Amino acid sequence: xxxxxxxxxxxxxxxxxxxxxxxxxxxxxxxxxxxxxxxxxxxxxxxxxxxxxxxxxxxxxxxxxxxxxxxxxxxxxxxxxxxxxxxxxxxxxxxxxxxxxxxxxxxxxxxxxxxxxxxxxxxxxxxxxxxxxxxxxxxxxxxxxxxxxxxxxxxxxxxxxxxxxxxxxxxxxxxxxxxxxxxxxxxxxxxxxxxxxxxxxxxxxxxxxxxxxxxxxxxxxxxxxxxxxxxxxxxxxxxxxxxxxxxxxxxxxxxxxxxxxxxxxxxxxxxxxxxxxxxxxxxxxxxxxxxxxxxxxxxxxxxxxxxxxxxxxxxxxxxxxxxxxxxxxxxxxxxxxxx
Amino acid sequence: xxxxxxxxxxxxxxxxxxxxxxxxxxxxxxxxxxxxxxxxxxxxxxxxxxxxxxxxxxxxxxxxxxxxxxxxxxxxxxxxxxxxxxxxxxxxxxxxxxxxxxxxxxxxxxxxxxxxxxxxxxxxxxxxxxxxxxxxxxxxxxxxxxxxxxxxxxxxxxxxxxxxxxxxxxxxxxxxxxxxxxxxxxxxxxxxxxxxxxxxxxxxxxxxxxxxxxxxxxxxxxxxxxxxxxxxxxxxxxxxxxxxxxxxxxxxxxxxxxxxxxxxxxxxxxxxxxxxxxxxxxxxxxxxxxxxxxxxxxxxxxxxxxxxxxxxxxxxxxxxxxxxxxxxxxxxxxxxxxx
DNA sequence: GTGAAAGCGCTAACAC
DNA sequence: GTGTTAGCGCTTTCAC
Numbered sequence: 001x002x003x004x005x006x007x008x009x010x011x012x013x014x015x016x017x018x019x020x021x022x023x024x025x026x027x028x029x030x031x032x033x034x035x036x037x038x039x040x041x042x043x044x045x046x047x048x049x050x051x052x053x054x055x056x057x058x059x060x061x062x063x064x065x066x067x068x069x070x071x072x073x074x075x076x077x078x079x080x081x082x083x084x085x086x087x088x089x090x091x092x093x094x095x096x097x098x099x100x101x102x103x104x105x106x107x108x109x110x111x112x113x114x115x116x117x118x119x120x121x122x123x124x125x126x127x128x129x130x131x132x133x134x135x136x137x138x139x140x141x142x143x144x145x146x147x148x149x150x151x152x153x154x155x156x157x158x159x160x161x162x163x164x165x166x167x168x169x170x171x172x173x174x175x176x177x178x179x180x181x182x183x184x185x186x187x188x189x190x191x192x193x194x195x196x197x198x199x200x201x202x203x204x205x206x207x208x209x210x211x212x213x214x215x216x217x218x219x220x221x222x223x224x225x226x227x228x229x230x231x232x233x234x235x236x237x238x239x240x241x242x243x244x245x246x247x248x249x250x251x252x253x254x255x256x257x258x259x260x261x262x263x264x265x266x267x268x269x270x271x272x273x274x275x276x277x278x279x280x281x282x283x284x285x286x287x288x289x290x291x292x293x294x295x296x297x298x299x300x301x302x303x304x305x306x307x308x309x310x311x312x313x314x315x316x317x318x319x320x321x322x323x324x325x326x327x328x329x330x331x332x333x334x335x336x337x338x339x
Numbered sequence: 340x341x342x343x344x345x346x347x348x349x350x351x352x353x354x355x356x357x358x359x360x361x362x363x364x365x366x367x368x369x370x371x372x373x374x375x376x377x378x379x380x381x382x383x384x385x386x387x388x389x390x391x392x393x394x395x396x397x398x399x400x401x402x403x404x405x406x407x408x409x410x411x412x413x414x415x416x417x418x419x420x421x422x423x424x425x426x427x428x429x430x431x432x433x434x435x436x437x438x439x440x441x442x443x444x445x446x447x448x449x450x451x452x453x454x455x456x457x458x459x460x461x462x463x464x465x466x467x468x469x470x471x472x473x474x475x476x477x478x479x480x481x482x483x484x485x486x487x488x489x490x491x492x493x494x495x496x497x498x499x500x501x502x503x504x505x506x507x508x509x510x511x512x513x514x515x516x517x518x519x520x521x522x523x524x525x526x527x528x529x530x531x532x533x534x535x536x537x538x539x540x541x542x543x544x545x546x547x548x549x550x551x552x553x554x555x556x557x558x559x560x561x562x563x564x565x566x567x568x569x570x571x572x573x574x575x576x577x578x579x580x581x582x583x584x585x586x587x588x589x590x591x592x593x594x595x596x597x598x599x600x601x602x603x604x605x606x607x608x609x610x611x612x613x614x615x616x617x618x619x620x621x622x623x624x625x626x627x628x629x630x631x632x633x634x635x636x637x638x639x640x641x642x643x644x645x646x647x648x649x650x651x652x653x654x655x656x657x658x659x660x661x662x663x664x665x666x667x668x669x670x671x672x673x674x675x676x677x678x
Numbered sequence: 679g680t681g682a683a684a685g686c687g688c689t690a691a692c693a694c
Numbered sequence: 695g696t697g698t699t700a701g702c703g704c705t706t707t708c709a710c
Contacts, residue, residue: 007457007482007703009702009703009704010703010704010705011703019680019681020680020681020682021681021703021704021705022680022681022682022683022705022706023679023680023681025704025705025706026679026680026705026706029705033679033680034679034680035679035680038679038680052454052457052458053458053703053704054399054458054460054702054703054704055455055458055459056395056398056399056404056458056459056460056702056703056704057399057686057702057703057704057705058703058704058705059395059686059704060393060395060396060399060685060686060687060688060702060703060704061685061686061703061704061705061706062686062704062705063686065395075414075420075423075424076417076420076424078415081414081415081420084414084441085414085415085441085443088441092451097438097455097459098439099436099438100437100439102423102424102427104424112431115391116394116436118346118391119391119392119393119394119395120394120395120436121393121395143346227621256621256622256625259625260624260625263625263627282566282595282622283595283621283622283625285599286595286598286599286602286622286626287625287626288602288627346687348686348687348688349687349688349689350687358696358697359696359697359698360687360688360689360697361689361690361696361697361698361699362695362696362697364688364689364690365689365695365696368689372695372696373695373696374695374696377695377696392687392688393686393687393688395686395687395688396686396687396688396689396702397687397688397689398688398702399686399687399688399701399702399703399704400687400688400689400690400701400702401688401689401702402702
């Protein structure tokens with residue numbers, strides 16, 4: 001085993017400053033009742049020794065680490081990645097480290113990570129699950145740790161939630177397609193156990209109904225929100241006796257699969273089939289033509305959630321809040337007037 | 340403040356099993372010299388109480404947490420993201436959590452994170468910096484913590500390194516362009532302080548020299564490896580009196596900027612200009628035409644580095660190793676026979 | 679206003 | 695083979 005050089009402890013500082021470790025602790029915690037002179041001595045000693053408090057010891061003593069847990073369903077999804085960055089930015093600014101957990105669409109992995117976070121005494125947790133399984137998250141609430149949910153709601157969890165208006169956003173996009181003259185609009189969604197996907201489908205259906213168009217069950221498909229499934233579901237739609245004129249993709253990974261399918265069949269966008277999708281990605285504007293999308297305020301979701309969490313950690317006992325953030329609608333070349 | 344319910348400690352287990360906490364510790368550490376009968380009693384108690392060792396207390400006691408630090412230059416870069424996933428997978432399998440730090444191309448941020456990691460007693464660190472600044476990383480080595488560098492080498496740091504053969508890979512790609520008949524090949528690279536970028540440029544130059552082509556200084560540009568800079572550098576090349584027939588992009592973010600620039604000027608690939616690039620991204624095969632790229636074995640870099648790090652943590656004192664992994668060359672539609 | 683001392687949960691040296 | 699105990703570095707009563 002490598003031998004780690006001993007680091008400078010609070011005792012070293014106390015000794016150099018000629019006070020007790022209790023006093024050093026008080027000074028660093030910005031507590032009152034410390035003489036200004038003593039305070040200066042302590043601060044000088046801290047600087048001289050480059051003292052950095054041992055976060056582990058503090059965690060053990062306080063039974064709470066200055067760490068925020070963050071569980072996302074898939075870090076490779078740019079939507080979640082933007083959230084990760086936001087949470088990190090805010091957390092760091094408040095002296096918290098972030099324990100990032102990539103559940104990777106697996107409930108067992110999420111559970112394992114949450115147990116790990118609890119064992120690390122995290123101060124609070126932000127969870128952005130993609131599945132309906134709620135067990136892991138509830139464990140945190142049971143453990144008395146503040147929890148903020150993002151991206152989707154959870155029926156059995158009464159806790160702060162930050163989401164977007166999925167239904168309204170989907171309604172807007174599909175309505176736009178209808179206004180462009182498309183009447184036969186296919187749609188692919190992620191698992192319907194997830195509130196997000198249910199709401200997006202509802203928005204899709206309501207748009208059709210509002211414009212007196214039929215909701216053909218054959219035009220709506222759902223599956224695991226990954227690229228391969230997007231590819232397959234799109235192939236199914238294209239194989240229909242009467243294939244759709246336009247396609248609504250309910251998630252950015254499904255979108256990638258769908259585009260791959262259209263590409264492989266040499267279908268031109270929007271001439272052969274129009275496309276509108278949920279989620280902005282860095283390649284959506286690079287495409288030829290660029291993709292019409294609903295952009296979620298991912299970064300803002302992250303910052304809002306983190307601020308809520310920090311409030312709870314500080315002891316805020318208000319009843320749970322649900323914040324609904326606005327999406328942005330970017331109309332680009334992937335849909336145009338039909339025919 | 341919320342009051343956290345008391346968690347079950349090693350003492351509770353000891354009491355239920357009718358042994359001392361030391362024995363429980365021994366059983367859980369898989370130490371020998373424990374009667375099978377006692378062992379069973381302890382394990383039963385552990386299961387019954389759902390005991391989970393407090394990782395914080397263990398860290399404090401051992402002066403070393405079961406946490407691996409991972410510092411990447413930019414998590415939004417798919418290359419680093421793949422590494423993140425790899426490190427996580429291996430670490431978790433060995434009972435380690437991962438403390439992910441996104442340096443975000445900022446040395447100060449990297450330094451701050453590294454201080455934080457040291458204060459958290461991480462067992463070891465994997466660093467994938469994008470800048471030449473080496474200070475933060477050296478702090479770990481000084482602190483006696485095992486360090487594995489990935490993606491690039493660091494002259495003043497004698498420590499394990501996992502990289503790819505950037506020079507050879509660039510040589511291969513540029514040679515391919517030359518074989519296709521392109522003689523005037525522009526190139527854009529990230530900062531030349533970074534070994535990776537220097538090597539890629541060397542490969543580019545050697546390919547030209549080997550094929551008896553001139554190395555025109557005007558055709559080579561470098562800057563911060565971000566999309567905006569890629570855009571700008573490409574515009575500069577296109578603005579030359581005699582613009583390049585082909586473009587070699589030395590990094591995936593530069594590539595995105597370059598493609599955006601070509602797109603904005605309505606240049607067709609490969610008819611107007613051919614493109615070859617470093618790094619596979621999820622959109623490179625989605626493009627029309629798909630992009631010819633050198634794919635780095637990002638996941639393998641991550642797994643290799645993590646395995647090295649775990650060996651060092653276990654006390655391996657071998658001299659530092661440098662592993663060079665192979666890249667893959669995917670020839671696609673973005674370059675074709677010239678004229 | 680400051681110090682002494684206990685103790686967070688765990689491991690490892692030392693008894694027996 | 696198992697128990698007793700000290701102590702990791704910190705915060706926080708409780709004295710004075």
